[in-house]
Amino acid sequence: MAEANLQVQLARQPEGVPKVTDFQVIKAERPTPGAGQFLLRNIYLSLDPYQRGAIAGRHMGHVRLNPGDVIYGRCLGEVIESKHPDYRVGDHVLTESGWQQFFVSDGTKARKIKADAPLSAYLGALGMPGLTAWAGVEKLGSPRIGETFVVSAAAGPVGATAGQLAKAKGARVVGIAGGDEKCRLVVDKFGFDACVNYKAENWTDQLKAACRNGIQVYFDNVAGPMLDAVTAQTTPYARIVLCGFASQHNRTDAWVGHNVGQFVGKRTQLHGLVVYDYEEQYGAFTKVAAQMLRDGKLAIHEDRIEGLEFAPQLFVKLMKGDNVGKAIVVIGPEKL
Amino acid sequence: MAEANLQVQLARQPEGVPKVTDFQVIKAERPTPGAGQFLLRNIYLSLDPYQRGAIAGRHMGHVRLNPGDVIYGRCLGEVIESKHPDYRVGDHVLTESGWQQFFVSDGTKARKIKADAPLSAYLGALGMPGLTAWAGVEKLGSPRIGETFVVSAAAGPVGATAGQLAKAKGARVVGIAGGDEKCRLVVDKFGFDACVNYKAENWTDQLKAACRNGIQVYFDNVAGPMLDAVTAQTTPYARIVLCGFASQHNRTDAWVGHNVGQFVGKRTQLHGLVVYDYEEQYGAFTKVAAQMLRDGKLAIHEDRIEGLEFAPQLFVKLMKGDNVGKAIVVIGPEKL
Incomplete structure (x- = not known):
């Protein structure tokens, strides 16, 4: 029998908040690379909120999954076999592999990374969430020195990175997060000036107290009534x-x-942000962010689970907002 | 008995679309100017949609009216008596006089105008509606040559002026208006490239046909479902x-x-517009717009009614969207 490839597939379309039983863990056959392809052994899987919409076909560029399809997801892996001229065994590569152990790629949507920072950071602060934060801060929100910058979902990788980038630009930074534990993390580890727990009844009063000069930039990761309140x-x-x-x-x-x-009354300037528009700037961004990380100017915090078979469990936690920090599934060791 | 001053006052707060009986026409006493004041004989009253919200206290800077209060409104009048050093008899002045024949001002919120264009235009294309259009086109929407610019309520003074300014900047201009008569006006008189009647069942298909390269700028005077559809x-x-x-x-x-x-998906850039922010630029704007008007490059169209006592009737028509063009009440002759 060929070697196995652990996969997490869709069992059924979730209704509302996903359940662990909406997923199924299957041993498939390990693929083999053909000419112009390479085989990846995945090390880390990134769990991200957009995956909920992608599964349902509501996220751009992602068709609705059927039962038996591998769940969408970005992984960081190591090349263990290569018939591709640009990829060598031992290279670290980001791909849209989905939730599985092994993946064959021809280089499409693949990105080799320079392992000059903790590897898993390339799925968080140095990855798409970080690039999202960077685009929202540097390209759209553009906080100026002394302005008050507020970000929701502040304990997540987008929010935490956005706040730290805004802070580096001289803004006063206030987070909004769900729960006191997250708020402590946001202030103590990410260095925000304040963080408000939106589950507290008087959270808007707390926000007002934390933003004495009003709010000049709001990085909205939440929409809904919180957008109106902010x-x-x-x-x-x-x-x-x-x-x-x-x-x-x-x-x-x-x-x-x-x-x-x-x-209208507030003369608000609203900007829709789609991170895919900034992919060309990913290289420039990671260079800056990796340096900040090495210099201790960019903190990260992860909520890890070991074992691909537990990915559904962490995903459900993420969808309930119960995770604290970037959700990472450890599929295998960094070095074999 | 002192001379009379015809006024339109609130009789009762309107519910939904105002009725003529929500207003009352009263002969009050004509005011006399004190030191540092001047007396205006109003010639034209401007009726504008914002007045509906102002009456109800929903428009910025306007407190909710009580029965017996004069209705909010901007008038163009002639100074007929002055104890103010900067205003002379015969000067033409815009003020927030409200719906009445005579008004005493100390110069607060008053603006002397140079009568180098049809006087009533200073309440429309050369007035606040025109300044609104200018700010939305020049400062926020910024259509570029060859882009498609769409504006709703296109037959009104804001929409018509916005479209003509966008056209002057090299954009392709498409209007949205309620009814075939308005659409004809928009194309034939205001020179738009096309106009779609949103009361037609297939209006979104018509809009698509008129905007083959999609829409790059939308000047929204309507909100509601039309905003989502555009x-x-x-x-x-x-x-x-x-x-x-x-x-x-x-x-x-x-x-x-x-x-x-x-x-978000469309990466939309939304800008709330409040015309009051641009009042300092009013002088520069009217200079440009008056020249365009004299050169035949800016057309205006008015829906006039003679007699202040009929202002409620025209206002109800405006609120139902049944007026065609800028709603103007003629209070008195330009020259006595």
Whole structure:
């Protein structure tokens, strides 16, 4: 029998918040690379909120999965066999491999990484979440020295990186997160000036107290009623980066709508952010971010689980907002 | 008995679309100017959609009116008596006089105009509606040569002026208006490339046919479902100017909300517009616009009614969208 390739597949389309039983863990056959291809042994799998929409076919560029399909996901792996001129055994490569142990690639959507920082960081602060944060801060939100920058889902990799980048640009940075543990992490480890727990009843009063000069930039990872509540505290001409929909991922009914009256009255400048537009700048971004990380100016925090078979469990935790930090599944050791 | 001053006052707060009986026409006493003041004989009263919200206290800077209060409104008048060093008899002045024949001002919020264009134009294309259009086109929407610029409420003074300014900047200009008569006006008189009647069942198909390269700039005077429908036809990074809420003025229930998902996916750049921010640029703007008007490059169209006592009737028509062109009440002759 050929060697095995552990995969996590869709068992059934989730309704609302996914359950572990919406997934199935299967031993498939390990693929072999043909000419112009290489074989990856995956080390880390990144779990990200967009995967919820991708499974359902609601995320751009991703068709709705059927039962038996491998779940979408980005992995960092090591080349263990290569018939591709540009990839050598031992190279570390990011691919859209899906939730599985082994993956054959011809280089499409693959990115070789320079292992000059902790490897798993390339799925978080130095990966797509980091690039998202960078685009929202450097390209769209553009906080200036002394301005107040607020970011929601502040304990997650996008929010945490965005806040640290805004801080590096001289802004006063306030996070919004769910729970006191996350808020402590945001202040103590990520160095935000303050963090508000939106599960507290008076969280908008706390936000007001933390943002005495109002809010000039809001990096929104949540949408829903929180967007309206934060907008109410912005000053005229505030920039709002529309980036994520944590409040909407698992909805089965209609979206929560926002009336535009407040945006007009506040002269709000809203910018929709799609990270795929910034992929060409990924190299430049990681160079800066890896240096910040090595210099201790960019902190990361991970919520890890060991074993690909437990990926559904961590994904459910992520979808409930119960994870703390970047969700990473350890598929195999960094070195065999 | 002192001379009379015809006034239109609030009789009762309108519910939904205003009725003529929500207003009362009263003969008050004509005011006399004190030291540092001047007396205006109003010639034209401007009727504008914002007045609906102002009456109800929903428009910035305007407190909710009580029965017996004069209705908010901007007038163009002639100075007929002056104890103010900067204003002479015969000067033409714009003020926030409200719906009445005579008004005493100390110069606060007053603006002397140079009568180098039809006087009533200073309440429309050369007035606040024109400045609104200018800010949305020149400062926020910034259409480039060859881009497609769409504006709703295109037959109104803001929309018509915006389209003509965008056209002057080299854009392809498509209007959206309610009814075939308005659409003809928009194309034939204002020179738009096309105009779509949103009351037609297949109006979104018509819009698609008129915007073959998608929409790069949308000047939104309407909000509501039309905003979502137009956004669906925008290209990535389109600029949307959030300016007016024609769809929402007379609502008694909650606002129609917009989900931000489409704005993110389309990388939309939304800008809330409040014309009051551009008042310092009014002088520069009117100079340009008056010249365009004299050169035949800026057309205006008015829906006039003679007699202040008929202002409520025209206002109801405006609120129903049944007016065609800028709503102007003629209070008195230009020259006595």
